[in-house]
Amino acid sequence: MHWGKAWPWISTVARLGLSAVFLVAGGLKITDLDESARAVNAYRLMDYDTAKVIGAIQPFLEIAVGLLLLIGLAVRLSAAIGALLLVVFIAGIISAWARGLQIDCGCFSKGGDLAAGRTAQYGWDIARDVGFLLLAGILLWKPRTRFSMDGLLMGER
Amino acid sequence: MSKGKRDRSAAKRIVEQQKAAERRRRVTIWTSVAVVGVLVIAGLIGFGVLSKKDSTDASKLTTPTVAVDDGTAFAVGTGPVTVDLYEDFMCPICHEFETQAGDTITTLIADKKITARYHPVAILDRASNGTNYSTRSAGAAAAAAEGGKFIEYHKVLYDNQPEENSDGLDNAKLIELGKSVGLGDAFATAVNDKTYDTWAGKVTDTFSSRGYTGTPTIVVAGKQLQGSNGSIPTAEQFSAAVTAAVG
Structure with a gap:
């Protein structure tokens, strides 16, 4: 098979995969915005009132990015915004790690401080987020995908 | 094929390509606008939900009369x-x-x-x-x-x-x-x-x-x-x- 023909399919898998990541991450937080605020607060990067606002907005943004990727609208831009979010998350985790905080990253949960006796898994958290960043990278490079709104609007078959 | 005919079909192809490029450009602009719009709306919904919750909480709040430290302990x-x-x-x-x-x-x-x-x-x-x-x-x-x-x-x-x-x-x-x-x-x-x-x-x-x-x-x-x-x-x-x- 020629690579040129395979790319739209590879990109489609990346698009749907990244979409699922954002939908799940947002969906897990949206049910309890108080928890989400505390997860942001646990990073100790801003005062609690700011953390509350960020904690409330973040899950809605994640779900929006997930839905945009799911339908495939402006894939390159959506992927770029997703990548930007991931870079912010990775930076947050690195900063928590560097300051020796013992927190749950709150990536796919509501986060917060870890109970005594549990150790933070920052290395794995970062590796996983870099993996997601790679998916976004594929879409930035080759944004043409199957079953997308973009394809429909461009009149592709 | 005469030279004139070839020129005409080449011109037609160029016009079609330009039309397609124009369409892609338009679609890209408008889908990008839509994406930004969706994200702004999502952010506003999050902010709205938070403000609504804060004001509902404020109206439902009953502070125990015996509580100290700003009524929290x-x-x-x-x-x-x-x-x-x-x-x-x-x-x-x-x-x-x-x-x-x-x-x-x-x-x-x-x-x-x-x-x-x-x-x-x-x-x-x-x-x-x-x-x-x-x-x-x-x-x-x-x-x-x-x-x-x-x-x-x-x-x-x-x-x-x-x-x-x-x-x-x-x-x-x-x-x-x-x-x-x-x-x-x-x-x-x-x-x-x-x-x-x-x-x-x-x-x-x-x-x-x-x-x-x-x-x-x-x-x-x-x-x-x-x-x-x-x-x-x-x-x-x-x-x-x-x-x-x-x-």
Whole structure:
């Protein structure tokens, strides 16, 4: 098979995969915005009132990015915004790690401080987020995908 | 094919390519506008949900009249050293701390060495299968405080602490435990009506805004006290901190 023909399919898998990541991450937080605020607060990067606002907005943004990727609208831009979010998350985790905080990253949960006796898994958290960043990278490079709104609007078959 | 015909078909192809490029450009612009719009709307929804929740909470808030520290804690004892204890009734490590240092705290209160301020926070609602045990138990503790039995109720709640990720104690059990320490119908009504559940959220917000993130958080005379390696302090460490605070 020629690579040129395979790319739209590879990109489609990346698009749907990244979409699922954002939908799940947002969906897990949206049910309890108080928890989400505390997860942001646990990073100790801003005062609690700011953390509350960020904690409330973040899950809605994640779900929006997930839905945009799911339908495939402006894939390159959506992927770029997703990548930007991931870079912010990775930076947050690195900063928590560097300051020796013992927190749950709150990536796919509501986060917060870890109970005594549990150790933070920052290395794995970062590796996983870099993996997601790679998916976004594929879409930035080759944004043409199957079953997308973009394809429909461009009149592709 | 004559030369003229070839030129015409080439021109036609170029026009078509230009049209297609124009369409792609238009689609790209408008889908990008749509994406930005969707994200702005999503952000506004998040902000709106938060503001709505804040104002609903403000209207539902009932602060226990006996609460101190801006209405977010219950004081036990009259000693000169203030000890703030932030605990979640679902938190096993809080239970551990109470088991280890509870007697010492009781003695220090009785000897008029400390004033213990209990802040019943609710950060573990996720650990009770959706029954929000942390919030319900904190609200019940507030109702017990109104009935003058905070410390007694605090003790029976820890003695009967449910497992994390169980349903927690149901309201009937919370009321039964209240009766066992001498609380009456007013207490039962407050538990069933969730009178102080919103207040538990306020206590938790105050806790977070002070920069605390885990339970138990133990603060002796304004200074957070931790055991070795960030563990909970032992009874000895706690006494030593109090002695140091007396000066």
